[in-house]
Amino acid sequence: MTQQINWKETLADGGQKAYIAEVKKRDALVGSFLEFDPPRGKMARPQAEVQTTEELAGIPFAIKDNIALRNFKLTCGSKMLAHFVSPYSATAVEKILAAGGIPVGKTNMDEFGMGSSTDTSALGTTSNPWDLTKVAGGSSGGSAAAVAAGLVPFALGTDTGGSVRQPANFCGVYGLKPTYGAVSRYGLVAYASSLETIGVVAREIPYLEKVFNTIRDQDEKDNTTADWRDFSDPKEGEVTKIGVLTGSLGLDPGVAEAYAQVRQELLALGYEIVEMQLPMLDYAVPAYYTIATAEASANLARFNGIRYGHRPVYSENPEELVQKSRDEGFGAEVKLRILLGTYVLRSGFQDQFYLRAQKIRTALVRDFDKVFSQVDGFLLPVFPTQAFSHGDGGLDPFQQKVADKFTTTANLTGLPALAIPTGVSGGLPTGVQFMAPAFCEDRLFGLARRLKSNLTLGEPPEFPALYAGQEGRS
Amino acid sequence: MDIAELYTTAELAQIKLEDSEVESLGGEVSQMVAYFKKMMEVSVDALEPTTHAFIKKNRLRPDTFHPSTLADDILEQSPDLEDRFICIPNVL
Numbered sequence: 045m046t047q048q049i050n051w052k053e054t055l056a057d058g059g060q061k062a063y064i065a066e067v068k069k070r071d072a073l074v075g076s077f078l079e080f081d082p083p084r085g086k087m088a089r090p091q092a093e094v095q096t097t098e099e100l101a102g103i104p105f106a107i108k109d110n111i112a113l114r115n116f117k118l119t120c121g122s123k124m125l126a127h128f129v130s131p132y133s134a135t136a137v138e139k140i141l142a143a144g145g146i147p148v149g150k151t152n153m154d155e156f157g158m159g160s161s162t163d164t165s166a167l168g169t170t171s172n173p174w175d176l177t178k179v180a181g182g183s184s185g186g187s188a189a190a191v192a193a194g195l196v197p198f199a200l201g202t203d204t205g206g207s208v209r210q211p212a213n214f215c216g217v218y219g220l221k222p223t224y225g226a227v228s229r230y231g232l233v234a235y236a237s238s239l240e241t242i243g244v245v246a247r248e249i250p251y252l253e254k255v256f257n258t259i260r261d262q263d264e265k266d267n268t269t270a271d272w273r274d275f276s277d278p279k280e281g282e283v284t285k286i287g288v289l290t291g292s293l294g295l296d297p298g299v300a301e302a303y304a305q306v307r308q309e310l311l312a313l314g315y316e317i318v319e320m321q322l323p324m325l326d327y328a329v330p331a332y333y334t335i336a337t338a339e340a341s342a343n344l345a346r347f348n349g350i351r352y353g354h355r356p357v358y359s360e361n362p363e364e365l366v367q368k369s370r371d372e373g374f375g376a377e378v379k380l381r382i383l384l385g386t387y388v389l390r391s392g393f394q395d396q397f398y399l400r401a402q403k404i405r406t407a408l409v410r411d412f413d414k415v416f417s418q419v420d421g422f423l424l425p426v427f428p429t430q431a432f433s434h435g436d437g438g439l440d441p442f443q444q445k446v447a448d449k450f451t452t453t454a455n456l457t458g459l460p461a462l463a464i465p466t467g468v469s470g471g472l473p474t475g476v477q478f479m480a481p482a483f484c485e486d487r488l489f490g491l492a493r494r495l496k497s498n499l500t501l502g503e504p505p506e507f508p509a510l511y512a513g514q515e516g517r518s
Numbered sequence: 519m520d521i522a523e524l525y526t527t528a529e530l531a532q533i534k535l536e537d538s539e540v541e542s543l544g545g546e547v548s549q550m551v552a553y554f555k556k557m558m559e560v561s562v563d564a565l566e567p568t569t570h571a572f573i574k575k576n577r578l579r580p581d582t583f584h585p586s587t588l589a590d591d592i593l594e595q596s597p598d599l600e601d602r603f604i605c606i607p608n609v610l
Contacts, residue, residue, distance in 0.1 A: 131591030224571045267577040268570070329552045341531060348532065355597060355607065365607060367534040379533055380546050386531040387519070387551065396592050400557050402567030407560065409568055442549055458571025482572065 051197050052102040055082055055146050063104075063510075067195045070507060075170045076180070076190035078109050079117055080149035080285075088114060091132065094142040099134075099258055101144030103251075106190045106199035109150040109344070110157055111242060112231035113137050120233050121153040121165035121183075124353040124373030134202060134231020135266070136181045136242045136259040148196060151186025155375045156344065157204055157235045159183050160230055160427075162211070162445040163434060164377045172214060174472050178431040179438060181211030187245045188215040193507040198246040198255050204236050205332055206426070206451025208243035209463035209477055214431035216465040216473025216501065217253050217491065220244045225270040226456035227256075228263035234396075236336040236342040237268075239455040247509075249496065252462075253489045260485075275483035283487050286310055288319040288420035289450075296429045299377050302466045303425055309498045310423070313375035318419050324408040325449060331408070332452035333445060334401035341385025346488045347373060377441065396489040405456050412457050414480075422479040425450050426463045429473040454479055462488035464495065468502050523540045 054063040058494035066084055073079055082104065082449025090096070091114065107113050110120045112130040119125045137147065154164040162170040170185045172178040173193040181191040184201030188211035190316050191199050200210040203221035212219025221243045232242055242259065246252040262271040288307055295303060311317055322328075347353035349369025356368035374382070415422055432438035439447065454461035462485075463477045480487040503509060519527075525542050535543065573580045600606035 106551055128595065131588055131595065175582075225573075264579060267579060268573060270572070324560075327557055327560055330556050331551065334554055334557070345532075350606070363532075365534050370532055371534045371536070374533075376543065378540070379539075379542055380550075382531050382533060383527055383543065383547050384526075384550055387527045387547070388554070390527065390530065397554055397557070399567055400560075401554075401571060403562035403565040404557055404560055405568040407562070408563045409571070441546070442553075445550075446553075456571075482527070 051104065054104055055086060055102060064444065066510065069214070070193050070195060071190075073176060074173050074189050074193045076151050076186040076193065076195065077106065077149045078119060078121070078152050078167055078186065082146065082148040084115065085147040085149065086217075088141055088147055090141040092138055094138055096142045097144070099143040099254060100140060102185055103145050104148045104196050104420065105140060105145050106149055106151050106187055106196045107137060107147055108153050108187050108201045108348055109186050110153060110198070110202060110233040110235075111137060111200055112142070113147050114212050116147070116150055118233065119167055119169055120148075120157070121155045121435045122375070122378070123166045125352070126167065126320070128260065128352070132231065133241070134226035134299060135263045137231065139259045139261065140255065146240060149189055151184070151199060152281070153186055153421030154183035154447045155378050156233070156340070157183040157202060157207055157240070158340070158377050158381055160206070160210055160448065161387050161432070161438065162186060164375055166375050169434070170422070172472075173507045174216060176254070177433055178280060178472065179434055181431060183207040183211075185211045185241075186211050188217060188219065191217045191245045191247050192504055194247075194510040197248065197368045198244060198251045201243050201245050202232060202240055203243045203450050203455065204240040205336060205455050209451055209461060212245050212463045213426040213475040213477075214469070216475070216504070218249060218465065219247055219463040220252055220256060220485070220488070221454055222256060222260065222485060223272070223460040225268050225410055226260045226272045226460070226483060226485070228261065228266040228269050230265035230515065236339040237343065238339060239336055249489060249492050254416065256485060266486050272483055276486065277308050277481070277484050277510065278307045283315075283420040283490060284421040285316045285318055287318050287415050289322065289422070289424040290319045291321050293425060294428050294490065295425055295492040298430050298469035299425055300470070301469060303476055306423065306495065311496055312498065317320045319413055320419070322408075322415075322424070322453065323410045324411050325453070327404050328408060328456060329446055330448045330450065331401040331404040332456055333384070334397050335405065335456070336434050338380045338389050338398050339383035339385070341382045344378070344382055349373070359370055408453060409457050412453070412459060414482045420480075421491055424477055424479065426475055427451070427478045430469065430474060450477070458482060460485045461489060462492060464492045465501050519544065519551055
């Protein structure tokens with residue numbers, strides 16, 4: 045790109061051609077989009093009766109491919125839904141449409157959100173804009189990569205166990221997992237219903253905040269939503285004490301360095317630091333995977349070639365039709381998680397696994413009740429490593445799961461968490477995350493804003509910002 | 519997990535295990551189940567289960583009629599449609 049463009053002008057009649065050409069050129073390397081079609085996106089209108097605003101007028105954005113956008117595919121990165129076109133849009137999408145945002149396409153993801161690299165997608169490979177030999181993280185890897193590569197200023201993702209925060213962290217952008225119930229899940233293809241939330245990835249804090257404030261709301265189509273305004277506590281200015289997770293965290297050097305640096309910056313900014321430990325932390329991941337796979341095994345039962353999904357060419361009987369559909373439609377990671385979920389819910393094993401996991405969830409909630417009775421915010425790492433390599437040079441699937449220990453806590457407890465970029469180490473982004481009490485997202489934005497002035501974030505060398513008009517990254 | 523347990527679980531999950539998958543998938547399932555057993559280290563006797571972070575009781579909506587305009591669009595999703603009927607595959 046030879047000159048910077050204003051996001052509001054990218055899809056105006058004069059700018060659209062150049063924007064599409066530039067995105068296609070960049071995305072041929074990154075692979076963030078599964079479907080990219082701004083002219084079709086411009087036709088999208090909110091179907092429900094919603095209040096319209098100009099909050100995001102003309103701003104292009106991307107949507108993870110497990111969130112419905114009318115007349116676009118909804119593949120979940122799976123062969124199972126490779127040809128499924130959504131007849132309606134998710135509530136969160138409708139709200140952005142009503143605010144004037146323009147969806148330009150659907151982004152790649154780990155199949156059904158199951159993975160930490162986007163490499164389990166059956167439909168494409170996404171690479172990290174900072175280093176194309178590395179993964180973008182996952183499962184919202186396409187959304188994070190699209191934002192980091194400067195293709196869109198923000199994107200929607202989903203976070204079930206860290207799937208917005210970890211890819212945001214790997215790609216050096218902001219990733220918000222809102223409080224459970226703050227954003228409607230209507231139009232999100234269910235994976236683990238009690239854990240997942242729609243979240244936001246953005247390169248700049250103002251977009252993050254604006255988009256969250258646009259999509260959060262009670263929704264009669266999702267009975268687990270709550271009216272955020274009834275519970276939020278805007279005591280941003282009164283945030284003075286930050287809990288910092290300490291102990292043996294097992295972080296790679298670049299991550300550990302960034303973590304220590306943020307702690308120092310917080311002190312320099314005048315925050316009081318309280319060292320804290322989470323007694324249940326080591327049990328969060330086994331409890332998380334027990335609950336998530338159990339819920340997945342039930343939620344994915346609908347993909348059987350009859351109700352939804354890939355239909356085999358030929359089968360002798362209904363049972364064979366279902367089995368063939370699932371055998372041909374699902375990838376190995378999805379099969380693994382369905383098998384695990386079925387196993388932990390089997391009679392005779394339920395108390396041993398599923399019930400115990402739910403009780404550990406209670407213990408973790410209590411850990412955090414204690415944390416937030418003492419401090420206003422909580423600092424912890426996002427992931428023990430920076431972006432790892434594609435394929436055998438990276439982390440194996442089991443290592444990736446164990447590494448979810450810092451992110452799954454927010455999903456098990458329902459609390460909001462924000463991954464923030466802190467800089468670059470060894471050519472790859474570093475970052476940390478903050479958690480806050482339920483519905484206190486404003487505190488997270490405030491912490492991010494204050495820290496930003498003390499950090500040097502940089503941008504991917506091959507993918508400089510396309511746009512002007514936003515506050516620059518220092 | 520022994521092979522018989524794996525096959526029983528796969529049958530319940532309506533997943534057909536190819537011979538080539540038994541070893542790799544079976545190994546990964548066993549590895550995860552062994553990892554789940556780490557939860558046995560915690561005493562959970564005094565704890566109630568949490569099924570949901572904030573919602574403690576079921577929420578219901580009023581049982582009222584809402585018109586939907588989605589029916590035709592949803593029917594269009596069917597791979598084989600005759601008028602407003604969905605044709606199912608021949609499995610006889």
